[in-house]
Amino acid sequence: MQVCSSLPGNRSWIRWLFLMDESALERYFDDSIANDSCLSLEEELGVQSPAPAPEDPSFLSGKAGPSREPGEELDLSFLPDELSTQEEPGCHDDTETQTAALDVSQDSGIIPDYNSQDSTAAADPQQGVSLLGVGASPFCPMTPMTPMTPMTPVTERSGIIPQLQNIVSTVNLGCPLDLKFIALQARNAEYNPKRFAAVIMRIREPRTTALIFSSGKMVCTGAKSEEQSRLAARKYARVVQKLGFPARFLDFKIQNMVASCDVCFPIRLEGLVLTHQQFSSYEPELFPGLIYRMVKPRIVLLIFVSGKVVLTGAKERAEIYEAFENIYPILRGFRKQ
Amino acid sequence: MSGSGVSCPGCGSSNIVDDDLYSQAQMVCVDCGSVVSEGVLAHDPNGGSDVSYSWTTAVTRKPCVNLVKGLQRVKAICRILRVHKEIEDLSQAYYKQAYQHQSFIKVSLQKKEVLAGCCVLVSCRLLNWPITMGTMSCLLDADPMAVGVVYQEMVKVLSIEAPIVNVTDVMEAHSQEYKISPLHVPEQLAENSKDLAKRAVALVELAADTWIVTGRKPIPIMMAAIYLAWQSLKPSKQRLKFTLDRFCQIAKVNKHKAALKRITEMREVLCKLGREIPWLRAEVTPDNVARQVDDILKNRYALLRRALRTHEDALQAEDSLTEEAASSRASEPVEHTPTASAVGLCGLNSERTQQPGDGNESPCKAPELQSDSQETQESVPNWGKRVLFAPPCVTHPKRRRAGQPGLQDVTGDEEISDSEIDSYIRTPREAREFALTQKILSLSESEKS
Numbered sequence: 044m045q046v047c048s049s050l051p052g053n054r055s056w057i058r059w060l061f062l063m064d065e066s067a068l069e070r071y072f073d074d075s076i077a078n079d080s081c082l083s084l085e086e087e088l089g090v091q092s093p094a095p096a097p098e099d100p101s102f103l104s105g106k107a108g109p110s111r112e113p114g115e116e117l118d119l120s121f122l123p124d125e126l127s128t129q130e131e132p133g134c135h136d137d138t139e140t141q142t143a144a145l146d147v148s149q150d151s152g153i154i155p156d157y158n159s160q161d162s163t164a165a166a167d168p169q170q171g172v173s174l175l176g177v178g179a180s181p182f183c184p185m186t187p188m189t190p191m192t193p194m195t196p197v198t199e200r201s202g203i204i205p206q207l208q209n210i211v212s213t214v215n216l217g218c219p220l221d222l223k224f225i226a227l228q229a230r231n232a233e234y235n236p237k238r239f240a241a242v243i244m245r246i247r248e249p250r251t252t253a254l255i256f257s258s259g260k261m262v263c264t265g266a267k268s269e270e271q272s273r274l275a276a277r278k279y280a281r282v283v284q285k286l287g288f289p290a291r292f293l294d295f296k297i298q299n300m301v302a303s304c305d306v307c308f309p310i311r312l313e314g315l316v317l318t319h320q321q322f323s324s325y326e327p328e329l330f331p332g333l334i335y336r337m338v339k340p341r342i343v344l345l346i347f348v349s350g351k352v353v354l355t356g357a358k359e360r361a362e363i364y365e366a367f368e369n370i371y372p373i374l375r376g377f378r379k380q
Numbered sequence: 381m382s383g384s385g386v387s388c389p390g391c392g393s394s395n396i397v398d399d400d401l402y403s404q405a406q407m408v409c410v411d412c413g414s415v416v417s418e419g420v421l422a423h424d425p426n427g428g429s430d431v432s433y434s435w436t437t438a439v440t441r442k443p444c445v446n447l448v449k450g451l452q453r454v455k456a457i458c459r460i461l462r463v464h465k466e467i468e469d470l471s472q473a474y475y476k477q478a479y480q481h482q483s484f485i486k487v488s489l490q491k492k493e494v495l496a497g498c499c500v501l502v503s504c505r506l507l508n509w510p511i512t513m514g515t516m517s518c519l520l521d522a523d524p525m526a527v528g529v530v531y532q533e534m535v536k537v538l539s540i541e542a543p544i545v546n547v548t549d550v551m552e553a554h555s556q557e558y559k560i561s562p563l564h565v566p567e568q569l570a571e572n573s574k575d576l577a578k579r580a581v582a583l584v585e586l587a588a589d590t591w592i593v594t595g596r597k598p599i600p601i602m603m604a605a606i607y608l609a610w611q612s613l614k615p616s617k618q619r620l621k622f623t624l625d626r627f628c629q630i631a632k633v634n635k636h637k638a639a640l641k642r643i644t645e646m647r648e649v650l651c652k653l654g655r656e657i658p659w660l661r662a663e664v665t666p667d668n669v670a671r672q673v674d675d676i677l678k679n680r681y682a683l684l685r686r687a688l689r690t691h692e693d694a695l696q697a698e699d700s701l702t703e704e705a706a707s708s709r710a711s712e713p714v715e716h717t718p719t720a721s722a723v724g725l726c727g728l729n730s731e732r733t734q735q736p737g738d739g740n741e742s743p744c745k746a747p748e749l750q751s752d753s754q755e756t757q758e759s760v761p762n763w764g765k766r767v768l769f770a771p772p773c774v775t776h777p778k779r780r781r782a783g784q785p786g787l788q789d790v791t792g793d794e795e796i797s798d799s800e801i802d803s804y805i806r807t808p809r810e811a812r813e814f815a816l817t818q819k820i821l822s823l824s825e826s827e828k829s
Binding site (some may be wrong): 106179227228229230236246248249268269270271272273274277278281282285286307308309310311313314316320321324325326327328329330332347348350 | 422512513514524525528531532541544546574591594595596597598678763765770771773774790791792793794796800801802803804805806810811815
């Protein structure tokens, strides 16, 4: 399994796949995952803001950039319909009350500045942008303004969305396969029967790896979403088909999903294991992270002192989101000592 | 007499009768006279059932030899560690239980010995006599990872919830190992083990407060604490020049490489606090901080508070400065320092900081970030750089090469182009050449061997 997308040359995950037990998993994690600095998060910048998304004026300012002119009334036409109707000339009054109602962690010292700037009708585009940013707050805090993923979870509590890093799926091609023949005819295949009884095939887009067995069963790993996994599996099936086998696409099933995120504050793991002893296992001599086995939903979370959390064991995306929403208040409890 | 449900193999009749000929029971077909089945000549004493030797002759079931040996090994380990009787009894009970469980009954003898050590380990933890896994693996002369695996398996099998080992608890026992008393080394290098342990415990507590301990292996931390404690108890030039290597040599312990990093981290923390000492004029550097350790540890809470307050004031000043700067400047965020630039990045946006007076190590809310205005230094707002004390893995994150963003908005049912699939299949000529090359390679290899 991969948190980073470096696949070539790293074979230990194959062994992991078939040992599939916790100790092997943890040995793998010894290899740098604990200090893995949010590679995925660097990729998905738009969705990893830790603060509640609607208070994210920079997003709007980014969009507003080219379209506004100084001194003009705020142009909110690019926003979704139900939201733009909220816009009134006197929206700044709403802003004040709205921001008061928002999370107290917002520094109220800054908002009056903007309001005073607004009353002087500043011509500077930046002012307009900041106003726009603040003016965005009348919107319903429930509506995330970040780019939508196909299944948007309600994140009113944490504002953090775990990013999927790896999906493992299986499919039955429905016919016995000649692995030697496949290894000979396919460019992207490798087969070493003494080491492992399956052909290892890779495709470039989506960047995934498949293990194809002589029975016709196939395991596809490395995709970043369920749809990508399905597309990749179909491509592998198509390759096998082109090689002359009567391959079909039966019983496609997602077996495991891995996601990660960052809560952006340090966590006292010793405290967490004391209060949640029945779920947690923390052995710093063996592994730097705390292993939290959540019962409902049945997900294993690896929690690190840096605030990074890895969630695994899910068959569906909703389980991951639910597990994270369950753990977030617990972690917040350990934020301030 | 008849009707036993068996049919005669000779004539197929079902008319079979019991016929005792002399002392042998027989079943005979009435019609044709063939013998269908016979009993045994000698009757078993209990009327027919097999009785095994061990069942009849063994008075008590003798326990497995290896179990007995294992229990003795448990006892031996307890004696070496000099734990009290309760722990010994508990570990023996656990060993017996675990040994007979299916996950341990058929493992190698080596693993069974490791299991003995793990039983002692868990009993020590439960009865408040903590030892580290590192110590146990030294005792067993086994790989610490192997010990870890067996330990976790055992804890799962026996459903034990053992408390974690506190580094400060283990500190004293660990410091006994260091042969640094006046008996072993010359006067200038010697140190009373009690003083040493006390100072090392204080250092470990400080490290724990400042995020150095969580998630790390305890033994390198303890080694670093003892080394720094030893240096600071008599900060002479000679001692300050002593490297960790030499220290471990004279103390006759095995050096841990990670201890060097811990020493650096601890010295950094001590410097941060040392700077807050009001009566100091000279600059505090990691090299000479050993002299101030005594004062720092005595007043560590006060110094911590001061340091946090100073840091917060600095942050506030920075924030207001960059705000003013941003409001009078055009779009480009200016990069001053890493922290300022992280702030400057969001100079356009409203930035939130924690309320002042919130005096502890929690970080401020990370500034918003968007993909547009990026700076070269860090694309992710590193909240670790905005706080005074943060776990080292946050302040010094490992640089990872950027991965490809990959596909977005894939439905899974897209059309797959033939050309793409063809690019993965060899041309017939290529396949022939490949097969040929493989044959040549395998031939040459078999010739070599």
